[in-house]
Amino acid sequence: MIALTAPDQPDRPPHETRPLVLSLSGITKRFGSLVANDAIDLDVRAGEIVALLGENGAGKTTLMSILFGHYVADEGTVHIADAAGQLAPLPGGSAEAALRAGIGMVHQHFALAENLTGFENIVLGTVPLWRLGFGKATARAKVARLMKETGLEADLGVPVGRLSVGEQQRIEILKALYRDVRVLILDEPTAVLTPQEADGLAETVKALSKKGLAVIFISHKLHEVLALCERVVVLRGGAKVADRPTAGADRATLAELMVGREIPPRERAPATLGAPVLRLAGVDVGAPGERDRLEGADLELRGGEIIGIAGVSGNGQGALAALVAGLKAPRNGSCEIVGHAATRADPSARIGAGVGRIPEDRHRDGTIGALSVAENYVLETLAASENQRHGLLRRSAIRARAAQAIRDYDIRCPGPEAPIRALSGGNMQKVVLARVLERAPRLILAHQPTRGLDIGATTDVHRRLLAARGRGAGILLISEDLDELFALSDRIAVIHAGHLSPAMDAAGLDTRTVGLMMAGHSAEEAA
Amino acid sequence: MIRFVPRERTPVWLTLAVSVGAGLVALLLTAIPLALSGAPVLQAFWLMVEGAAGSGFAFAETLTRATPLIFTGLAVAVAFRAKLWNIGAEGQLYAGALATVALGAGMLELPPALLVPVVLVGAAVAGAALLLVPVFFKMRFGADEVVVTLLLNFVVLLFVQMMLEGPMKDEMALGWPQSAPVLDEATLPKLVPGLRLHGGLVLAVVCAIGLHVLITRTVWGFRIRAVGENARAARYAGLPVGKAMALVGLLSGGLAGLAGASEVAGLKGYLTADLSPGFGYAGIVVATLANLSPLGVIPAAVFIAAVFVGADSMSRAIGVSNYLADLVVALSLLCVMVGGLLIRFRIVRVRRETA
Numbered sequence: 069m070i071a072l073t074a075p076d077q078p079d080r081p082p083h084e085t086r087p088l089v090l091s092l093s094g095i096t097k098r099f100g101s102l103v104a105n106d107a108i109d110l111d112v113r114a115g116e117i118v119a120l121l122g123e124n125g126a127g128k129t130t131l132m133s134i135l136f137g138h139y140v141a142d143e144g145t146v147h148i149a150d151a152a153g154q155l156a157p158l159p160g161g162s163a164e165a166a167l168r169a170g171i172g173m174v175h176q177h178f179a180l181a182e183n184l185t186g187f188e189n190i191v192l193g194t195v196p197l198w199r200l201g202f203g204k205a206t207a208r209a210k211v212a213r214l215m216k217e218t219g220l221e222a223d224l225g226v227p228v229g230r231l232s233v234g235e236q237q238r239i240e241i242l243k244a245l246y247r248d249v250r251v252l253i254l255d256e257p258t259a260v261l262t263p264q265e266a267d268g269l270a271e272t273v274k275a276l277s278k279k280g281l282a283v284i285f286i287s288h289k290l291h292e293v294l295a296l297c298e299r300v301v302v303l304r305g306g307a308k309v310a311d312r313p314t315a316g317a318d319r320a321t322l323a324e325l326m327v328g329r330e331i332p333p334r335e336r337a338p339a340t341l342g343a344p345v346l347r348l349a350g351v352d353v354g355a356p357g358e359r360d361r362l363e364g365a366d367l368e369l370r371g372g373e374i375i376g377i378a379g380v381s382g383n384g385q386g387a388l389a390a391l392v393a394g395l396k397a398p399r400n401g402s403c404e405i406v407g408h409a410a411t412r413a414d415p416s417a418r419i420g421a422g423v424g425r426i427p428e429d430r431h432r433d434g435t436i437g438a439l440s441v442a443e444n445y446v447l448e449t450l451a452a453s454e455n456q457r458h459g460l461l462r463r464s465a466i467r468a469r470a471a472q473a474i475r476d477y478d479i480r481c482p483g484p485e486a487p488i489r490a491l492s493g494g495n496m497q498k499v500v501l502a503r504v505l506e507r508a509p510r511l512i513l514a515h516q517p518t519r520g521l522d523i524g525a526t527t528d529v530h531r532r533l534l535a536a537r538g539r540g541a542g543i544l545l546i547s548e549d550l551d552e553l554f555a556l557s558d559r560i561a562v563i564h565a566g567h568l569s570p571a572m573d574a575a576g577l578d579t580r581t582v583g584l585m586m587a588g589h590s591a592e593e594a595a
Numbered sequence: 596m597i598r599f600v601p602r603e604r605t606p607v608w609l610t611l612a613v614s615v616g617a618g619l620v621a622l623l624l625t626a627i628p629l630a631l632s633g634a635p636v637l638q639a640f641w642l643m644v645e646g647a648a649g650s651g652f653a654f655a656e657t658l659t660r661a662t663p664l665i666f667t668g669l670a671v672a673v674a675f676r677a678k679l680w681n682i683g684a685e686g687q688l689y690a691g692a693l694a695t696v697a698l699g700a701g702m703l704e705l706p707p708a709l710l711v712p713v714v715l716v717g718a719a720v721a722g723a724a725l726l727l728v729p730v731f732f733k734m735r736f737g738a739d740e741v742v743v744t745l746l747l748n749f750v751v752l753l754f755v756q757m758m759l760e761g762p763m764k765d766e767m768a769l770g771w772p773q774s775a776p777v778l779d780e781a782t783l784p785k786l787v788p789g790l791r792l793h794g795g796l797v798l799a800v801v802c803a804i805g806l807h808v809l810i811t812r813t814v815w816g817f818r819i820r821a822v823g824e825n826a827r828a829a830r831y832a833g834l835p836v837g838k839a840m841a842l843v844g845l846l847s848g849g850l851a852g853l854a855g856a857s858e859v860a861g862l863k864g865y866l867t868a869d870l871s872p873g874f875g876y877a878g879i880v881v882a883t884l885a886n887l888s889p890l891g892v893i894p895a896a897v898f899i900a901a902v903f904v905g906a907d908s909m910s911r912a913i914g915v916s917n918y919l920a921d922l923v924v925a926l927s928l929l930c931v932m933v934g935g936l937l938i939r940f941r942i943v944r945v946r947r948e949t950a
Contacts, residue, residue, distance in 0.1 A: 140943060161943070393831065416833030425831070433831040438824040443817065447832040456814045463812070 086113040087153050089250050089282045090135075090171075095144035097130050104130040106307040107144070112251060114149075117273060117283045119293040119314070121326055122303035123522035124492045125480075128286055131303070132253055136173055137163040149250060172244030173253040176520065178236050182229030186222050186239045187211060190246050214245050218272055233381060234265045241272070252276070253284045256520065258292060262380050263550060263583040270296050288522055289551070290319040304328050327524050336534055339558050342371025343407075345511040345542035346392065350401035353387040354566075360386040364401070365568040367561065371510065374533070374543040375571050376557030378550065378582050384566040385546045386428075389515045392544060393425045394418035406510045419448050424509030426500055428516045428546075430493070434500045437489030441481055442470035444488045445503050473502040478528075494525030501532055512536055512543045518552060530556060550579045564588045599940035613937055614884050614891070617930035618898055624926050625919060634915045646908025647901035653908070655790040659862065661893075661900035663688070663871070665799035666854035667878025668885060668892035669806055670722075674847035676810065676887050677823035679733075679840060681726060683744030684851040685875025686751035690725045691718035691852025693755055695859045696763060696774040696866045699781030707780045714781045715798070715856050722852020723845045725751065730844035734837055748875065756868045765865065774866040783861035795857030799893075802850060806889040809846075819843055851875060880928045886938075899924055 090112040097105040105127045122128045133139045140161035147155040148169045159165045191207050222235040258266040302310040302325045310325045346369040354361030362384045390396040394415035403410045406421045427433035435444045446455050470484035477498045518526040559571035562585040584594035626636050648654045667684040674681035699714040732738035759772040783794035810816035818839040821829040830836050885891030906920030
């Protein structure tokens with residue numbers, strides 16, 4: 069456990085003199101004709117925080133999967149320092165060996181057993197299950213010491229399914245530290261945190277690195293990378309295109325390195341307001357005891373504007389999104405969607421009324437992995453006459469329209485017949501977008517529309533949402549990414565514990581105020 | 596050292612090869628106990644092949660045995676496609692058989708052109724009705740359909756026994772618990788004079804093609820696949836999840852019911868409580884071997900039928916117990932499950948570097 073064994077070093081030695089803990093050299097990995105990693109070299113020294121940047125498909129995940137033993141590199145070697153600090157080759161293709169060598173990873177989608185407690189999750193896998201009763205006191209002492217030393221606080225006694233996302237993440241990090249890691253990989257760690265929680269995480273990571281832990285930080289948020297990391301490695305198209313200190317770099321240069329071209333600035337015309345497309349008055353959704361519920365919500369969204377909903381996930385966004393998407397009915401109050409009173413839970417009625425829905429989780433709700441791109445594209449409009457005749461699918465017409473969408477939306481895929489699960493997240497989201505926008509919806513629900521997407525794909529989603537706004541659609545944007553909310557929204561409302569604040573003009577707001585309101589302070593307190 | 600690497604896509608030939616390979620490996624594994632018991636292994640296998648396909652007569656017998664297996668295989672395949680774990684094809688088969696006797700053994704007097712369809716529809720409806728109960732419980736209360744369908748098998752079989760001892764008992768059958776014979780007008784035609792092969796086989800093949808078209812070409816088939824692959828996303832997209840599941844229940848139960856009708860009206864002529872030697876359960880093996888493809892069910896059913904027919908014949912010739920067939924079938928199922936690994940993963944050999 070590096071956090072305990074390495075002495076605290078207030079005066080850090082300069083970068084080059086710190087010992088190497090991890091050295092990847094000439095890593096090449098091919099999938100058929102695709103070169104996912106092309107002769108990548110990467111050295112990480114003790115106590116260093118290295119950012120790994122790159123678009124989806126740039127090869128970050130493949131590289132980390134090789135490091136973690138999920139894939140075997142076709143060429144190249146991985147060396148990792150042993151306990152004595154000597155570099156030794158890491159046998160490929162064995163997650164067990166990687167774990168034993170001291171590599172720990174906190175995935176973007178947590179790998180926790182939700183019905184076990186935090187403590188059980190932390191020790192899971194380190195002792196055989198049938199011996200879980202043994203050595204519990206020692207294990208508890210070790211976890212307690214870790215928590216004290218790192219300041220990572222979490223309730224260890226309850227099933228982790230009941231904890232907040234931030235707490236679950238802290239348990240994931242503790243889980244890695246408990247295994248005495250020397251290298252910690254954090255994959256998109258701030259994607260789900262409030263600004264304040266993200267700051268807390270940054271502090272923790274800094275403190276851990278001071279104790280000698282090497283951290284590989286994968287993120288799309290360039291300002292975080294610049295604030296936290298000493299060095300940034302940029303991958304593009306499978307190859308390493310930059311490896312430089314963060315000092316002296318700025319967001320624009322990093323973004324261009326990642327994308328390989330200049331990023332056009334977002335163009336945002338002033339709003340031309342149309343008729344209301346969503347009107348909530350005193351709406352309750354979900355039972356009073358539920359965590360994700362809506363209570364007495366009032367909101368009016370008009371055509372041509374974007375209202376952003378800020379909040380930590382689980383504070384009622386799910387209920388609001390389910391209401392608009394047609395998965396839930398309002399329990400009390402009146403809900404009017406594109407001029408129709410919405411009293412029942414009926415997704416197809418919402419689609420028919422002109423609501424376009426971008427779900428929060430595109431794998432779970434937005435797409436059906438085993439079905440093809442074309443089939444996913446027509447999922448919501450199967451019954452329409454352009455997709456079927458007498459109950460028979462018009463397969464060639466469907467394929468042709470999907471091929472058109474693939475061209476229009478620049479969806480990178482082998483073709484309309486390819487199963488959609490073979491696509492990257494960004495391209496999958498483009499299929500969802502194409503499906504939603506094809507019908508020129510009057511109201512668009514965009515729930516975390518860019519979650520997990522890279523800059524290129526995010527820019528594309530933003531551009532298309534703004535274009536839809538320009539055409540007169542009203543957009544309800546639910547997001548945890550404040551940058552995104554401020555970049556797109558005309559007005560912003562904050563949701564906390566089921567209560568929706570009035571929508572405030574985005575121009576007069578700052579992130580600090582919104583952050584405080586997300587934590588439950590009223591607008592007056594926060595201002 | 597060997598590693599499993601997830602596949603991005605699986606070629607069609609591989610899926611086929613795994614199914615065929617699983618059958619062959621199962622036969623090889625069967626050779627082990629066969630050899631241990633001191634039986635002449637090669638001769639036993641040769642007798643099995645001869646018994647299943649060595650003559651026109653033998654092959655006709657195999658196809659006759661395959662007929663109910665195609666029906667139950669299809670019933671399981673369509674249900675499993677939608678992740679409806681119907682383990683109750685056996686019970687649905689008996690429900691269909693019971694309906695066949697109830698309608699076709701004298702209750703209705705109609706010409707064959709009318710009575711045969713009436714009997715078939717009646718059997719399908721009976722099988723479907725039996726499965727719709729667990730489907731309703733699953734959708735409404737979240738009841739586990741594996742348990743409900745499995746237990747209903749025993750309920751139905753006991754009910755059949757009660758009927759055969761009571762109201763449906765054939766007074767002319769010298770005290771045997773069997774039903775009155777179905778009328779000639781309700782009997783499925785024989786395909787070849789002198790052989791047991793009957794019209795049920797044609798109907799089974801037509802059902803397989805029909806189910807293939809339904810699943811791949813129609814809106815409802817699309818909905819069934821969508822619900823099976825990701826019910827949440829299907830619901831989000833506004834697909835009628837409940838109706839799709841009800842349709843799956845109708846199709847699956849109906850097909851299993853037809854298996855019963857085909858056996859009674861095509862082969863046996865009357866109903867006994869030992870009508871099916873586990874055709875409903877074997878349907879699970881057939882569907883799994885076929886990778887849940889309706890067209891694949893036909894060869895899979897013929898293979899399983901050949902194993903049973905061949906083993907019977909071999910057992911008569913050299914006295915090795917015909918339980919060997921059960922062994923081959925069970926091993927095939929295990930092999931195809933293991934083969935599923937090959938479909939989902941690539942096997943990569945890794946040279947372990949010396950540290």
